[in-house]
Amino acid sequence: MIYIRWSINSTPETLLDEGQVFDDDAFERPVETLVQTQFHPPIHTPTHTPTHTPTQIPVVYDTIKWKERQNAVREAFKHAWGGYVRDAWGCDEYHPISHRGSNLTGIGIGFTIVDSLDTLLIMDLKEEFQHARDWVARSLDFEQNGNVNVFETTIRVLGGLLSAYHLAGNDTLFLSKAIDLGDRLLGAFSSSSGIPYASVNLALKQGIPAHFVGGASSTSEATTLQLEFKYLSHLTSNEEYWKKAEEVMFKIDSLEKLDGLVPIYLDPHTGNFVGKTITLGARGDSYYEYLLKQYLQTSRTENIYLRMYDQSMDGVKSRLVNYSSPSKLLYIGELLNDEFSPKMDHLVCFMGGNFALGVTLGKTVREVKHLNFKQLEDLRIGKELTKTCTEMYFRTATGLAPEIAYFTSLSGPEKDISIKKFDSHNLLRPETVESLFIMWRLTGDVQYREWGWKIFEAFENHTKYEGGGYTSLEDVTSIPPGRKDKMETFWLAETLKYFYLLFGPNDQIPLDKYVFNTEAHPLPIFMPTRKVRGQGWNRQ
Numbered sequence: 193m194i195y196i197r198w199s200i201n202s203t204p205e206t207l208l209d210e211g212q213v214f215d216d217d218a219f220e221r222p223v224e225t226l227v228q229t230q231f232h233p234p235i236h237t238p239t240h241t242p243t244h245t246p247t248q249i250p251v252v253y254d255t256i257k258w259k260e261r262q263n264a265v266r267e268a269f270k271h272a273w274g275g276y277v278r279d280a281w282g283c284d285e286y287h288p289i290s291h292r293g294s295n296l297t298g299i300g301i302g303f304t305i306v307d308s309l310d311t312l313l314i315m316d317l318k319e320e321f322q323h324a325r326d327w328v329a330r331s332l333d334f335e336q337n338g339n340v341n342v343f344e345t346t347i348r349v350l351g352g353l354l355s356a357y358h359l360a361g362n363d364t365l366f367l368s369k370a371i372d373l374g375d376r377l378l379g380a381f382s383s384s385s386g387i388p389y390a391s392v393n394l395a396l397k398q399g400i401p402a403h404f405v406g407g408a409s410s411t412s413e414a415t416t417l418q419l420e421f422k423y424l425s426h427l428t429s430n431e432e433y434w435k436k437a438e439e440v441m442f443k444i445d446s447l448e449k450l451d452g453l454v455p456i457y458l459d460p461h462t463g464n465f466v467g468k469t470i471t472l473g474a475r476g477d478s479y480y481e482y483l484l485k486q487y488l489q490t491s492r493t494e495n496i497y498l499r500m501y502d503q504s505m506d507g508v509k510s511r512l513v514n515y516s517s518p519s520k521l522l523y524i525g526e527l528l529n530d531e532f533s534p535k536m537d538h539l540v541c542f543m544g545g546n547f548a549l550g551v552t553l554g555k556t557v558r559e560v561k562h563l564n565f566k567q568l569e570d571l572r573i574g575k576e577l578t579k580t581c582t583e584m585y586f587r588t589a590t591g592l593a594p595e596i597a598y599f600t601s602l603s604g605p606e607k608d609i610s611i612k613k614f615d616s617h618n619l620l621r622p623e624t625v626e627s628l629f630i631m632w633r634l635t636g637d638v639q640y641r642e643w644g645w646k647i648f649e650a651f652e653n654h655t656k657y658e659g660g661g662y663t664s665l666e667d668v669t670s671i672p673p674g675r676k677d678k679m680e681t682f683w684l685a686e687t688l689k690y691f692y693l694l695f696g697p698n699d700q701i702p703l704d705k706y707v708f709n710t711e712a713h714p715l716p717i718f719m720p721t722r723k724v725r726g727q728g729w730n731r732q
């Protein structure tokens with residue numbers, strides 16, 4: 193196999209044989225024609241040349257500039273947090289314009305505060321952290337006769353507590369709260385199939401089916417609990433958490449898939465998929481994320497997850513990856529009853545970084561050195577998708593991305609991206625900055641930081657509410673964009689954390705020592721004990 197190394201000017205310079213050690217300070221790309229021999233894109237795929245010319249890995253960069261930018265993110269967090277503390281302290285959610293909070297159930301379950309704990313630690317906001325910790329100690333009470341969404345509560349609250357436990361130096365307050373919550377969430381797995389119900393009653397510890405699609409659970413929701421439950425099991429030596437979470441994956445593996453791709457609903461009674469919609473957006477996304485991350489979390493001891501991940505990525509590449517016209521932006525579409533749709537949710541934008549993480553497994557590209565054909569292809573897809581996601585920002589009037597974009601096909605009009613009015617809102621979502629952060633850490637290409645800064649400035653310009661907090665937007669395609677009066681908790685937990693880490697030093701939360709759960713809560717990679725490892729499984 194032959195590779196061409198692309199230099200800073202994107203001029204092919206040197207031919208290398210497969211397995212040959214690459215030059216450290218250049219990026220490598222496979223020859224495009226070779227890519228196409230193995231890569232089977234769906235309909236309308238043009239022969240193309242990548243549009244992104246990577247910048248050379250910087251040896252020296254402007255430390256002061258990035259320090260200042262990182263500090264601007266910290267100030268943004270303080271502004272967001274300050275509004276919440278003043279108007280909505282203790283409430284699950286914050287509505288900055290009406291200066292009030294609201295709860296998901298009863299007295300609330302710490303959605304905003306717990307989701308923010310590790311960001312406070314990472315940003316070294318000591319007083320704010322102490323205030324939040326005091327609230328957890330005195331007021332966080334899960335004994336509430338109310339139903340909460342199992343997935344959201346797991347990724348935000350259980351994940352937030354576990355991450356805070358670790359980052360605060362094994363502070364047992366957070367672990368005891370996590371155990372209490374974990375025991376209540378276990379009630380969701382009481383279905384006949386072991387697939388968790390969508391909701392759980394916290395006091396009764398009872399699973400509650402969803403109120404739609406005949407009580408089906410979302411596939412991504414049922415399969416995005418494993419990192420949290422496994423880490424809880426590891427900390428407590430209680431294998432029950434591990435068993436329940438892993439049983440779901442075992443069931444899913446036995447079901448028929450489309451080249452590793454899964455429909456977005458699961459029936460908790462039969463354990464079968466419901467419908468044929470396949471997407472890496474809403475209700476599908478983090479299934480694919482957690483396949484890879486489960487493999488990473490347990491020190492690469494569970495090969496089954498790497499196999500499942502690889503198979504699903506083959507399906508993504510053969511059935512969902514496509515290119516827009518005229519700029520040939522790579523995007524990941526959807527299948528609606530077997531029909532390809534050129535629709536991509538902003539949620540899909542986590543996949544840029546995920547593709548690259550699947551290649552290097554947390555090391556830098558430089559450290560890995562030998563990249564085979566498939567790895568080079570995945571890295572290229574990761575880079576191109578990340579670029580496309582930034583274009584979803586840069587091509588709107590506000591410089592911010594819509595919730596959903598449609599990509600034009602070869603024969604379509606000139607624009608690559610079209611946005612429907614109904615999809616033009618922005619919820620302060622993190623996925624693009626998450627990918628920028630991962631791409632920066634893995635490749636060292638400063639372009640990812642520069643793009644991140646441009647996006648951060650757009651958030652500052654349009655979502656900052658002078659009265660305190662940040663708000664979601666009605667329509668990113670118009671100025672003014674209109675405000676939605678909601679600051680999602682993932683703005684504090686994810687978006688600002690990823691910006692902060694993107695502009696900061698690389699040794700803070702290194703990617704070969706931590707996996708970020710899907711709500712950006714870093715959990716340490718560990719070696720599973722023999723006891724819990726006994727709960728593992730393999731294909732017959």
Ligand code: DMJ
Pocket residue numbers: 478539621622623682686710711712
């Ligand atoms: C977050 O709760 C998580 O990142 C989840 O995986 C997807 N949706 C939001 C952020 O957009």
